[in-house]
Amino acid sequence: MELVCPAGNLPALKRAVDEGADAVYFGFQNITNARQFAGLNFTDKRAREGIDYAHQRGKRVFCAINTYPQPDGWQQWTQAVDQAAELGVDALILADMGLLDYATRHHPEVSRHLSVQGSATSHEALRFYHEHFGIKRAVLPRVLSITQVRDLARQTPVELEVFAFGSLCIMAEGRCYLSSYLTGDSPNTRGVCSPAAHVRWEETPQGLESRLNNVLIDRYAEGERAGYPTLCKGRFEVAGETYHAIEEPTSLNTLELLPELRDLGISAVKIEGRQRSPAYVSKVSGIWRQALNRLAAEPERFHPEAAWMSGLAELSEGAITTLGAYERRWK
Amino acid sequence: MLSTTLPQQPISSTDSLQLSLGPVLFYWTRERYESFYREAADWPVEIITLGETVCSRRRDMKLDDWLGIGRELAQAGKQVVLASQTLIESEADLRDLRKLCDNGDFIVEANDQSALQRLTSAGLPFIAGAALNLYNTATLEVMARVGMQRWQAPVEMAQKELAQLINDCHQAGGQHPCEVFAYGHLPLAWSSRCFTARRHQTPKDRCKFVCQKYPEGLVLRSQESRNVFTLNGIQTLSSACQDLRHELTTMAKMGVSVARLSPRAEGMTEVIKAFDQARHGRLPPPDPLTLVEAEICDGYWHGRPGMDNTRTVPA
Numbered sequence: 001m002e003l004v005c006p007a008g009n010l011p012a013l014k015r016a017v018d019e020g021a022d023a024v025y026f027g028f029q030n031i032t033n034a035r036q037f038a039g040l041n042f043t044d045k046r047a048r049e050g051i052d053y054a055h056q057r058g059k060r061v062f063c064a065i066n067t068y069p070q071p072d073g074w075q076q077w078t079q080a081v082d083q084a085a086e087l088g089v090d091a092l093i094l095a096d097m098g099l100l101d102y103a104t105r106h107h108p109e110v111s112r113h114l115s116v117q118g119s120a121t122s123h124e125a126l127r128f129y130h131e132h133f134g135i136k137r138a139v140l141p142r143v144l145s146i147t148q149v150r151d152l153a154r155q156t157p158v159e160l161e162v163f164a165f166g167s168l169c170i171m172a173e174g175r176c177y178l179s180s181y182l183t184g185d186s187p188n189t190r191g192v193c194s195p196a197a198h199v200r201w202e203e204t205p206q207g208l209e210s211r212l213n214n215v216l217i218d219r220y221a222e223g224e225r226a227g228y229p230t231l232c233k234g235r236f237e238v239a240g241e242t243y244h245a246i247e248e249p250t251s252l253n254t255l256e257l258l259p260e261l262r263d264l265g266i267s268a269v270k271i272e273g274r275q276r277s278p279a280y281v282s283k284v285s286g287i288w289r290q291a292l293n294r295l296a297a298e299p300e301r302f303h304p305e306a307a308w309m310s311g312l313a314e315l316s317e318g319a320i321t322t323l324g325a326y327e328r329r330w331k
Numbered sequence: 332m333l334s335t336t337l338p339q340q341p342i343s344s345t346d347s348l349q350l351s352l353g354p355v356l357f358y359w360t361r362e363r364y365e366s367f368y369r370e371a372a373d374w375p376v377e378i379i380t381l382g383e384t385v386c387s388r389r390r391d392m393k394l395d396d397w398l399g400i401g402r403e404l405a406q407a408g409k410q411v412v413l414a415s416q417t418l419i420e421s422e423a424d425l426r427d428l429r430k431l432c433d434n435g436d437f438i439v440e441a442n443d444q445s446a447l448q449r450l451t452s453a454g455l456p457f458i459a460g461a462a463l464n465l466y467n468t469a470t471l472e473v474m475a476r477v478g479m480q481r482w483q484a485p486v487e488m489a490q491k492e493l494a495q496l497i498n499d500c501h502q503a504g505g506q507h508p509c510e511v512f513a514y515g516h517l518p519l520a521w522s523s524r525c526f527t528a529r530r531h532q533t534p535k536d537r538c539k540f541v542c543q544k545y546p547e548g549l550v551l552r553s554q555e556s557r558n559v560f561t562l563n564g565i566q567t568l569s570s571a572c573q574d575l576r577h578e579l580t581t582m583a584k585m586g587v588s589v590a591r592l593s594p595r596a597e598g599m600t601e602v603i604k605a606f607d608q609a610r611h612g613r614l615p616p617p618d619p620l621t622l623v624e625a626e627i628c629d630g631y632w633h634g635r636p637g638m639d640n641t642r643t644v645p646a
Contacts, residue, residue: 071468072495096464096466098469098472098473099469118444121445125445127448132473132477171521172418175521181487181519181638182559182638184635188485189466189487213636216553216555217553237554238550245526246567
């Protein structure tokens with residue numbers, strides 16, 4: 001299984017490669033990618049440097065152009081595709097059907113991976129993208145259980161990449177408009193969710209409050225660990241109860257599922273987090289490299305080491321890890 | 332199936348705008364669906380979309396039941412569409428989807444790429460649902476090539492962008508009839524987790540069909556009691572109702588073909604009457620009763636956060 005690691009900037013890319021990533025993925029500094037954070041992502045020059053660095057070490061580089069081209073900006077997206085192809089990336093990670101069509105026609109030689117933002121949750125959906133745009137691989141949404149992944153793996157016409165570690169999207173990716181409902185900006189249109197520009201923190205007599213475009217997302221008692229106000233991870237009131245009504249601030253960690261994922265024929269495991277620091281990327285990549293090496297060396301006796309699990313737990317949002325939807329009970 | 336008989340009286344631009352009744356997004360009882368559609372047969376809407384688009388566990392209505400209602404509505408002169416489930420997760424979902432696509436009577440609204448695959452491989456025409464994320468000319472051209480008859484704009488698309496997109500399509504020689512979500516709680520997200528079951532502290536597999544207790548979903552409020560979202564099983568909707576009745580003239584002018592009205596548990600007769608009057612240029616004065624019933628939003632249409640109401644908040 002290929003280990004695919006996030007590269008939010010050049011130092012992160014290098015650290016990921018040094019720590020054992022088989023492939024890294026990056027985006028350009030604009031709304032064409034789904035992690036549009038200030039100070040993040042790559043200029044043409046930096047991308048060239050990063051691709052050289054990875055290629056010299058026998059590693060692959062994917063470019064994520066996985067937002068949806070807006071009516072007034074089509075050229076911005078096609079330019080990103082042209083630019084990535086010219087840079088010599090090993091694959092384009094795309095979601096929009098029009099852009100997939102464009103890449104198929106103009107750069108047929110560059111592999112196309114379906115982004116998780118393309119929301120393919122069945123082998124029929126995968127077949128659609130495969131037949132019409134010749135995708136080589138698809139990244140699966142984080143809403144599927146392991147049984148569902150198994151069904152899909154049995155009949156998929158393309159390679160499958162699954163999320164292994166990092167932030168947990170609870171909604172089917174690519175079809176979540178909650179962020180634009182509250183702020184005007186969404187992953188699809190602007191490559192952002194619950195964008196920082198709309199976040200406000202306030203100390204009040206009721207506690208520390210986090211707001212997103214003035215909507216109260218959560219309120220923390222003294223000593224409680226406060227998390228970024230991603231709108232689906234706040235505490236809300238539903239029929240008289242106040243709780244994490246949609247999702248707790250937890251992270252995904254599928255280390256213990258590795259043998260099963262390998263048996264299913266999954267081609268790649270993906271680490272989320274282009275918005276994370278190079279130190280984070282380095283540590284996570286290193287642990288997953290060790291785990292994958294162990295899996296290859298001792299396939300029958302694989303068991304996640306306590307040190308790996310605690311190392312990953314320290315890096316997790318809310319310091320809790322979960323198997324997410326892979327585990328049926330979660331639903 | 333999509334042809335339309337225009338009214339006999341002189342046609343103003345707004346008269347070309349058709350009204351459609353979207354699928355019921357909530358889980359109702361069979362009796363409730365039946366009485367709802369009996370009434371709907373007499374409403375001034377040209378198109379009615381039927382089917383369960385949210386959760387495969389909602390089994391009060393089988394495909395045959397929908398087909399039966401569909402045939403009655405077709406008899407009453409409605410164009411009938413069958414909508415597919417938006418989040419397809421299992422082999423069982425795919426089997427149901429196959430049956431829906433192969434129904435033989437009515438055109439299908441494809442709400443994910445699984446449906447697109449079934450329909451296009453069978454050479455069947457389809458309506459493209461809003462969650463397919465059709466944001467640009469190139470994507471619409473791809474869809475038109477494989478059989479799209481009409482498409483729904485993504486709920487988050489602003490009027491300005493949609494106008495440009497429709498115009499760009501026309502310039503490129505493409506005429507793709509467009510449908511806009513004009514009224515109702517906005518469908519905003521789908522998950523494999525059931526939030527209604529979660530509120531009842533029961534796993535989704537043993538949900539006891541609690542959604543049926545909430546014919547218009549469960550309101551999710553902030554800790555300072557501001558309504559934010561509506562939980563509807565695995566779907567999250569806006570808590571406010573989008574209401575674009577004042578925008579129908581603009582819609583017609585920019586080339587929108589259909590305004591979709593999404594069923595609510597109560598008051599749809601009045602809503603549809605008001606939209607029908609509005610499209611004929613007779614906007615009724617604001618009714619204080621309907622104003623207090625539900626919070627209204629129209630932000631998306633005006634290029635703002637979807638929850639905004641530009642009719643009360645200055646732009």
